Amino acid sequence: MRRLACAVLTLVLLALIPAPAIADASADGLPDAHVVPGDRAFPTGMTYDRRTGHFYVGSAEDGTIYRGHVTRRDLEVWSPDGTDGRRVTSGMALDRAGRLYVGGADTATLRVYDVRTRRLLATLHGTGGGFVNEIAVAGDGTVYATDSFRPVVYRITERDGDWRIENWLDVAATPVDWVDGRHNLNGVIAVGRHLLTVNSATGSLWRIDPRDGETVEVDLGGHRLHNGDGLAWRDGRLYAVQGNLNQIPGLVPQVAVVAMPPDLDRGRYVARYVPPGGFRHPSSIVLTPARVMVVNSQYDRWLAGLPPVTPFTVSSMRLGAAEPVTG
Template structure:
């Protein structure tokens, strides 16, 4: 499988503001409304991937699937700028990103199996870690105890990133094949992931199943969504009991939207209650972050990349008012 084929299949989910309290912190640094109508990611072939928002500063970070450039923007400014150049530290592609409360930026490297950690203050590379051969290190979530978790879309493992002393480790934390999590060999499997207290939530992009994993016991439970399937499920963020899930448009007939689910307190059940689909639509959305009144949604254009069609430029991050939710549609039901 070529890199382009693998990336088209597996890229997309970014996990933003998944740690309890991060969404509130993001509200504290957000500028007064209105935000810019959208954010421009410069470059004729940027193809933005995972995005994360640093609630301490209001900066957001987004990577490029095309060449590994990391862009940085600010909520108050309409254009992001290259922040880490392509090729630096061997970084030629990105998938998911996440930033912790210490300002450390985690960047997944897709089919290069790499996970890199940077200091956002100094831009210094703190760690370069490597996942499983043949895998696709995809999306990252940071829990409130500062442990980070990452999905692999082609190898049945969830990684855990930890630090002991000055040493960083990428552990094969969960053998997914030993759980009840659905897995389709050769397809895009676990993609988006977030951490919420003692639990992880992760979505299988092919089957549309959402799973809750207990971080203490490693037990996995399929979330009951009353028949709704999160196919093409990518970026996810949880605020209170509301789960926002980006669903891309990579596969024929898929509706690109942000799906809103009302979740039970124990995250074992969810009900599809609303969606976001702005005028003009999304361009294969991949990642999401929340401010006080808006969702920031990355228009990745992976479908155009796969078909080698000219992209719509400039590449953008859409700003969608949370008050603009639409009624649910039923195409996603079994």
């Protein structure tokens, strides 16, 4: 993403938009926004630990990892910048064994931590010049990660403490509509026996079969998930974050809800989430039992060198409170 430029006029206008108000709590007693500490946090990836209610958020500015709880307004520093040589983060994921996977963005690295002890378990290296971005854990425990600048999907495995990362899928050999010099495959999620991933540059959604790498475009009926970023899944619905990165005219940053059948070959855009006051370049998403939580990264401002609007926040919206869409 660091290589992409934002439109100057649009960003100047963004600088004039007031920050959304932060409510203490909604009717269910949960915060409507969680505050990420620091004047330069620029939060990016996020993952949720359903066992404890904690969630973890990384930083695009440096290597800090923050931890919050769904019942508390304020996050805290869980692992400081520079720990284990970490200087930037991107996507995150947690597996059932309590291992935290942290993407290293344009350092083309991926680190694995024991979330209980905070001990580094592995530092893995992807393709040089790549951007290790979002991460998904499949039902069998295999981990997959997108590279937004190199046409590859990584597969991460572990056996008896031996960690491996491989260039599993050659995206150039698939039908994926890759755009050189742009931010391509981004959000990825495991659903049943497939992976779903979105191309930020084109808004196309792709279904990948981990058994043989077969990759097919999901038929969205002409709809596009432009600027698609983090993905989440619940009860036949895909939740896709759409930010500001490519400056699509008329696109309001949102979480698009797409209804999909079990075989994931098609989808229909049926609803969206936009919090009061709007998002500030949303990037990552998690679903808790009651909430849709979305990181306000302000990554567009970071790219342009504009001062952030503080405090940095994670928006929290009641699950089921989406706005229906028609057409």
